[in-house]
Amino acid sequence: MKLSAEKLNQHSPYQLVQINDMAFGFVTDQHIQYKVGFYKYTYFMGDGSYLFFIDNIEHEHGTYDPKILDVVTLILEEFFNQEPTVMLYICDPTDQRQAARDRLYHLWFYDYARNHEMTLYSDSVTFKDTKYYTGILLRHDHPLHDKVLTYYQKFISHVPERYTHQEK
Amino acid sequence: MKYMTNMEDVFVHYNSPDEYANAFQQMIDAREKWREQIRQQEAQMAV
Numbered sequence: 001m002k003l004s005a006e007k008l009n010q011h012s013p014y015q016l017v018q019i020n021d022m023a024f025g026f027v028t029d030q031h032i033q034y035k036v037g038f039y040k041y042t043y044f045m046g047d048g049s050y051l052f053f054i055d056n057i058e059h060e061h062g063t064y065d066p067k068i069l070d071v072v073t074l075i076l077e078e079f080f081n082q083e084p085t086v087m088l089y090i091c092d093p094t095d096q097r098q099a100a101r102d103r104l105y106h107l108w109f110y111d112y113a114r115n116h117e118m119t120l121y122s123d124s125v126t127f128k129d130t131k132y133y134t135g136i137l138l139r140h141d142h143p144l145h146d147k148v149l150t151y152y153q154k155f156i157s158h159v160p161e162r163y164t165h166q167e168k
Numbered sequence: 169m170k171y172m173t174n175m176e177d178v179f180v181h182y183n184s185p186d187e188y189a190n191a192f193q194q195m196i197d198a199r200e201k202w203r204e205q206i207r208q209q210e211a212q213m214a215v
Binding site for chain 1: 189194
């Protein structure tokens with residue numbers, strides 16, 4: 001799969017710089033640098049799923065910027081238009097703001113004009129004493145939609161068991 | 169498509185808690201791997 005900055009820049013509010021086939025950089029009006037893109041995650045569906053990341057490299061915090069959400073929406077729409085695929089996310093827990101980040105995914109989804117075409121499901125997992133928020137996003141017309149969701153729920157539900165057991 | 173013709177082989181199957189734990193650890197570690205990939209590719213672009 002390849003996502004094209006040239007194509008996305010026709011509609012993107014911020015100029016995207018192509019870093020690799022599935023990653024871009026952009027700078028906001030508040031001069032904050034972001035990296036955004038996908039990383040193939042072969043431990044879930046072979047080559048059929050990708051982790052989505054958006055990173056504010058310098059960890060700067062500006063005021064609310066709706067253009068960032070517009071960029072994310074454009075990239076995700078292009079991603080899901082390419083082929084039947086699955087997006088996973090796991091919220092960065094390093095500053096204990098993982099729950100807030102998970103809420104941002106849900107707020108984005110709630111506001112997304114085409115959310116009736118998509119499924120967003122998220123869950124939390126306590127793993128090695130850290131609470132992780134992780135989610136899955138896929139189109140309703142994914143040929144394995146129900147199987148993917150069931151498998152995701154099974155996958156997540158099996159993750160912490162070992163560690164719960166060890167703590168006893 | 170691959171999904172349609174080989175449905176049962178699409179999902180990765182795990183047989184033990186260790187395997188599930190490793191798979192999830194890989195999900196956690198992917199963020200730093202992605203960051204490193206980006207750093208390297210940006211460095212190449214700057215040359």
